[in-house]
Amino acid sequence: MKRISICFSFVFVSLSLAACNPSQEQGSSMADADQIDLIIMGDYVISMDGSSSVYKDGAVAIDEGLILAVGDAADISAEYSAAEILPGENRIVMPGLVNGHSHAAMTLLRGVADDLALMDWLNNYIFPAEVQFVDTEFVRIGTELACWEMIRGGTTTFVDMYYFPDTIAQVVDSCGMRAMISATVIDQRSPDAENAADSIRKGIGFIERWKNKNSRITPIFGPHANYTLNAEQLKATRAAAIEHDTSISIHMSESPFELQYSKDTFGMTSVELAESIGFFDGPTIAAHMVWPTEEEISILVERKVGVIHNPTSNMKIASGISPVAEMLQAGVRMGLGTDGAASNNDLDMWEEMRLAAFLQKVDRMDPVVMSAPTVLKMATSGGATAIGLGDTIGSIEVGKRADIIQVAFDDVHHVPTYDVISHLVYVTDEQDVASVVVDGKVLMKDRQLLTIDTKRVAEEAKAFATEIQTALYELNR
Numbered sequence: 329m330k331r332i333s334i335c336f337s338f339v340f341v342s343l344s345l346a347a348c349n350p351s352q353e354q355g356s357s358m359a360d361a362d363q364i365d366l367i368i369m370g371d372y373v374i375s376m377d378g379s380s381s382v383y384k385d386g387a388v389a390i391d392e393g394l395i396l397a398v399g400d401a402a403d404i405s406a407e408y409s410a411a412e413i414l415p416g417e418n419r420i421v422m423p424g425l426v427n428g429h430s431h432a433a434m435t436l437l438r439g440v441a442d443d444l445a446l447m448d449w450l451n452n453y454i455f456p457a458e459v460q461f462v463d464t465e466f467v468r469i470g471t472e473l474a475c476w477e478m479i480r481g482g483t484t485t486f487v488d489m490y491y492f493p494d495t496i497a498q499v500v501d502s503c504g505m506r507a508m509i510s511a512t513v514i515d516q517r518s519p520d521a522e523n524a525a526d527s528i529r530k531g532i533g534f535i536e537r538w539k540n541k542n543s544r545i546t547p548i549f550g551p552h553a554n555y556t557l558n559a560e561q562l563k564a565t566r567a568a569a570i571e572h573d574t575s576i577s578i579h580m581s582e583s584p585f586e587l588q589y590s591k592d593t594f595g596m597t598s599v600e601l602a603e604s605i606g607f608f609d610g611p612t613i614a615a616h617m618v619w620p621t622e623e624e625i626s627i628l629v630e631r632k633v634g635v636i637h638n639p640t641s642n643m644k645i646a647s648g649i650s651p652v653a654e655m656l657q658a659g660v661r662m663g664l665g666t667d668g669a670a671s672n673n674d675l676d677m678w679e680e681m682r683l684a685a686f687l688q689k690v691d692r693m694d695p696v697v698m699s700a701p702t703v704l705k706m707a708t709s710g711g712a713t714a715i716g717l718g719d720t721i722g723s724i725e726v727g728k729r730a731d732i733i734q735v736a737f738d739d740v741h742h743v744p745t746y747d748v749i750s751h752l753v754y755v756t757d758e759q760d761v762a763s764v765v766v767d768g769k770v771l772m773k774d775r776q777l778l779t780i781d782t783k784r785v786a787e788e789a790k791a792f793a794t795e796i797q798t799a800l801y802e803l804n805r
């Protein structure tokens with residue numbers, strides 16, 4: 329078994345080495361080999377495990393959704409006979425990407441209004457469109473569109489926050505992805521509830537319906553923020569999450585507006601408020617975290633809060649630059665997310681990786697402040713830990729669930745390749761993802777989506793968009 333540590337920054341890749349890889353579509357016929365479901369091969373297998381192992385001419389053996397073995401392709405082929413093999417020529421194998429914060433169905437509002445001040449954008453475009461159009465059909469089509477885009481781009485797990493969570497769960501169930509789905513809790517009339525109490529009550533129903541129903545789907549609570557909920561409502565949401573043994577996803581310390589609102593209303597910052605009311609007494613995924621102080625960063629570390637950095641959204645809405653390097657240095661559990669497609673405007677985790685690195689570098693005027701391996705970890709194993717699934721996914725390790733992607737390295741922008749990790753962070757884009765496996769099941773093979781009828785979804789999305797466009801035109805005439 330050949331192991332190369334990614335600490336050695338120049339891993340020389342000769343794509344001609346790929347010729348050594350077996351490329352048979354059929355399973356091995358060796359009589360004494362163990363029969364398993366799937367073998368995924370690659371010129372390199374990037375494990376993202378604790379030892380940061382990289383296997384040259386590697387393979388991963390998978391059965392019943394579990395990773396049985398990872399190592400040298402020749403050894404794996406000798407030991408196992410698989411029903412299906414994903415050949416490794418010009419392929420890099422790595423863990424699927426973890427999108428730690430999204431509002432998937434907002435793909436249907438992508439580009440509906442851009443380049444506006446936040447309140448103009450919200451009050452004249454997003455909220456009116458949501459009030460008028462967001463129903464189960466909107467959420468079904470928008471989430472299908474998002475799952476299509478995310479699978480195509482190599483994302484295998486996402487943490488979502490939107491309305492009608494049962495519909496989101498049904499789409500995730502059928503498309504084969506893994507997701508933590510938040511029942512949104514907000515103290516205003518929303519598409520699926522009247523107020524905070526009503527949204528908590530409905531959220532409990534959702535959690536009871538989906539808990540332990542599908543191992544890929546984790547139902548959680550999604551209290552929107554401390555400027556749309558008061559302290560008692562935040563406490564009530566945490567109490568419900570503890571009672572139902574689940575976690576919480578929330579927007580926290582996102583904008584200067586929130587910072588000021590929190591100080592004016594509660595006399596303290598968002599993180600201090602959360603700490604003071606016991607909000608961190610259970611697992612918490614905090615999206616954005618753009619404005620934490622040093623003291624707040626200490627609280628985040630101590631309380632094991634998972635922080636999700638959303639660089640594109642923070643730039644587009646001009647929320648600010650998150651102190652990611654400081655939080656990582658302090659030991660905060662950090663992941664990456666896209667936020668919704670109306671504030672990004674896509675669900676491309678490769679772009680988030682690149683911008684996460686570049687934004688820290690230019691902010692500090694220091695090119696060494698965020699390295700490619702650090703950012704890749706945030707998008708995979710680090711993100712999995714931040715959302716509380718670190719024991720299950722995020723790395724290619726024996727005993728973990730098989731959420732794995734193959735990235736094609738034959739496009740001109742990958743020729744030549746000196747350092748695979750550098751290329752994955754600074755070069756690779758969505759179109760390079762060739763195959764996607766979640767829980768051992770192949771969802772995309774050679775860029776063909778196998779679980780979503782993309783033609784139907786595109787037609788439905790276009791029809792819905794025509795209605796939205798007409799209504800917004802009338803509204804803003």
Ligand SMILES: [Zn+2]
Nearest residue numbers: 579615667668
């Ligand atoms: Zn968000």
